[in-house]
Amino acid sequence: MFSTHLCFSDYDLFFPAIERMHGCRQFAVGFANYDRRELGRSDEARPGYAVIKRFRDLPYRPILGLGVLDIHSDFIESPELVRDRILYAVDVFGDPYRIHVTADCGLRTRSWAVAFQKLVNMVAGVRLAKRELGLSQV
Numbered sequence: 382m383f384s385t386h387l388c389f390s391d392y393d394l395f396f397p398a399i400e401r402m403h404g405c406r407q408f409a410v411g412f413a414n415y416d417r418r419e420l421g422r423s424d425e426a427r428p429g430y431a432v433i434k435r436f437r438d439l440p441y442r443p444i445l446g447l448g449v450l451d452i453h454s455d456f457i458e459s460p461e462l463v464r465d466r467i468l469y470a471v472d473v474f475g476d477p478y479r480i481h482v483t484a485d486c487g488l489r490t491r492s493w494a495v496a497f498q499k500l501v502n503m504v505a506g507v508r509l510a511k512r513e514l515g516l517s518q519v
Contacts, residue, residue, distance in 0.1 A: 382404055382405075382406045383404060383405055383406065384405060384406055384407035384408070384409065384446070385402070385405055385407075385408055385409070386408075386409040386410075386446070386486070387408060387409070387410045387411070388410065388411035388414075388448070388485055388486045389411055389414060389485075389486075392410065392432045392435075393432065393435075396435055399435075399436075399439065400439060400440065403440075403441045405441075405443055406443060406444060407443055407444040407445070407446055407481065408436060408443055408444075408445055408446060409446025409448070409481075409483055410432075410433075410436070410445065410446060410447070410448055411448040411452075411485030411486050412429045412430050412432075412433070412447065412448045412449070412466070412485065413429060413448050413449050413450055413451040413458070413466065413484075413485050414429070414448075414451045414452070414453055414454075414485050415428065415429035416428060416429025416430060416451075416466065417429070418456060418458075418462065419462075420461055420462060420465050421465055422465050422468050422469045422472065423469075426465070426469075427465070427466065427469045430466065430469055430470060430473075433445060433447075433470055433473050433474070434473055437473055437474050437475075442479065443479075444479050444480070444481055445470065445474065445479060445480055445481070446481045446483045447466070447467065447470050447480050447481065447482055447483060448483055448484060448485035448486070449463045449466045449467065449482055449483070449484070449485075449503060449506065450463075450483075450484035450485055450488070450499045450500075450503055451485060452484055452485045452486045452487065452488050452490060452491065453485075453490070455491065455492075455495050457495065457498050457499055457502060458499060458502055458503070458506070459502060459506075460502050460505035460506040460508075460509055461506070461509065462506070463482075463502060463503050463505070463506020463507070463509075463510075464506045464507075464509040464510045464513070466506075467480065467482055467506065467507065467510040468510050468513060468514075471510070471514065477514055477516060482503065482506075482507050484499070484500070484503065488500070
């Protein structure tokens, strides 16, 4: 068993190989960099996350490390935007336990203040999503 991290590419190019990676337990994938900054949970509102349907439909059941923070921008995602990205992914996957929330990648290119606030808002967004899903706050 192993996990892999994919970021900032045309993910469709990887899928012939991904479909054969039955030993992969988790794919951590950057999506926020391709997404809109407005709120919403529809396909139209979350264009950066369209490819997650391909991860859902794999012949095995990996966990998706869902990138919700754009690490290439000082834009600080609101907790509500993080929540909407999470809830969109949960709607697509149908199972909140197959979603692990992450930043797209590392935040070392951001200032300490920006990175810290992005992470604070990510945690707050996870809490909002859990509340809406009726999951315990751990």
